[in-house]
Amino acid sequence: MSLAPPDCTPKCRSQQHADQVIAALTGGSERQLKAFLTSYCHNATTLRDAFGRTALHLAASQGKKALLEWLLESKGSDLMVKDKESGWTALHRSAFYGQIHCLTSLIKHGGLLSTQDKEGFSVLDLTMKDRPAHVVFRDTDPTEVYTWGNNTNFSLGHGNQESRQHPELVDVFARSGVYIKQVVLCKFHSVFLSQKGQVFTCGHGQGGRLGHGDEQTYLVPRMVEGLMSHHCSQVAAAKDHTVVLTEEGYVYTFGLNTFHQLGLTPPPASAHVPKQVFAKMLKGRVVIGVAAGRFHTVLWTREAVYTMGLNGGQLGYLLDPNGEKCVTTPRQVSALQPQGKLA
Template sequence: MAAEEDVRMTEVTGPFRQVLFISAAGNIVCSWGRGEDGQLGHGDAEDRLRPTRLSALDGLDIISVTCGADHTTAYSLSRTEVGDFGRLGHGDFSDLFTPQPIKALHGLRIKQIACGDSHCLAVTMEGEVQSWGRNQNGQLGLGSTEDSLVPQKIQAFQGISIKMVAAGAEHTAAVSEEGALYGWGWGRYGNLGLGDRNDRLVPEKVSTLNGEKMNMVACGWRHTISVSDTGRLYTYGWSKYGQLGHGDFEDHLVPHKVESLADSFIKQIAGGWRHTMALTSDGKLYGWGWNKFGQVGVGDNADHCSPVLKVVQVSCGWRHTLAITEEKNVFSWGRGTNGQLGHGESADRNVPKIIEALSVDGSSGQQIESSKLDPLSGKTWVSPTERYAIVPDESGQTVHSGKGNGGDVSVPENDVKRIRIFYLD
């Protein structure tokens, strides 16, 4: 890497099992971790155990990146990954292994993007919201449960300027410029904050905040986190593993203040699959919830709520966590099975470890490899639909359906699992 290139971290995002970061200048994007669906953007379906420069985005002045379950999106709006349910926004179900512009968003000035399990949203500078992808529970907010192959404007926000959106697995939340909080999509665990367990097909305003205006919102898999203008932290939804931080394991159907952090001013929040992280204005990082792989980062595998590092930014994956310190060092911890911790190995870690390749106290980007895709090589990759088989449940039954997935087999969430097929030459 050339000496004049600025590789200091400006943003890191690590939902699910892949991680991306952007350099301070916006001219370098690196990705690592799980890549079997092409979500790393290197033109192949391989995992990366260390940060690897995403050459396809060189020179595009990338502002932000966001990860979904098996896909990635970035501005200037480019995106990569598997196309099930139209989540890539290109108007078809095609898989993509390198970033491609979303033509339907050309001409729109995007200020923020969010990715759920299989759906995506974009907020424009004018406060409008576009959504696309999977929509079986109404998470697109379009008034139906039909998947959308291209971005569509959420008409329910007509006359309402949206500040930001957040996406869970199958639900969505938003905060308006006026400080109102909204929820829609899958609501079984109260994660919409509307006082019940019902789904919503269009955004609905949360009315139980006692006049407090919200400033930001984030989503875990089935829980939601929000912060008020006064820095108070609220959580609601699923709490089987204590991820709401209220000292119990009870679901909450409306936002509840996290009393243990009532004296702290929260400046950033992140939701993992079953854990939550919060960063205070004085640089203390708190984590709680599911800690099987050490993703809370306090040296063991028990649930905790205690300071970890002096940090300036935090991001949660489904089972791992990343943080940037004041000294511009990058740390990661938790599940590492796909290399998503960036240490060149597949080991789990229950205490934070510095990612040498991205940190000032490490090699400062001097040892980052670039994508090695040769478009003239003729090399091809097995598509995701060919790399998986259906495993029946105990009764031996499976359900086959071509609806909404381009003719592929539809895998019932609770009945079957996907396994990877390894082809031997």
């Protein structure tokens, strides 16, 4: 039996009803709100207030996932309806207010991340805009990792080879209470760096790119034991190798060394566990950043940039007059000096 007001009909478009519905959605449990929306007005789930907001808009921004899914599945709410003020859909609101669980659900129900608002911002654009002043993120805040896309090479970390069309939680970290602060995905493997300085890898291990001491395939991220005694601060990776920087400024590399991109001497064919990079040019210097390309590796300190690997011009200095195509150990890019310290 409906408890809707006497003046409410199946074609109700009452602005007063709409305002009361939106106001009610700012409080109460999801069970209570379902009961209210069912009984208060015939069109409670589709009415729009003066700002063009629907019940779905409010559920998305409030993080009420169960209510949101009920509105979509049982009440046929339109997830692409835009409000009048900003042209935001429920996806825009969930992204802006950090309700990632609601955003994920909306995507699974057919929502498009490419939908633009009145200013031309897509849903993903909003995640990169300035956050409200009261939202502050710290390196120690809890984090969750979501991956999606092609999973032919087991690089998504979900424990199987199925590709994902929508973001899915990498639950190995959630179950173990590990918070990740950096993720690098490559064609054949992925690298994860935790807030505590631990490094995890998964994917195809040929050539040792995972650093686990073998060439096996790992379906879920596994900690690189060879780095456990260090607090790692940054990771980089390319198709065949991985580079890790520690807080002390030490650099470790592992994987295939076909182009001498590991910076190890004498140059091995590969390294299946992390190996520290030693070079006379780096003596007394503290490395503060690393990057990796398919054929080369880049390191930098506050004073200079160093490169190693195949020199097809990407290393930043002239080709070797003796015909040597590869640079085995880090060499300074002297053309960047003496411009002062790097930022």
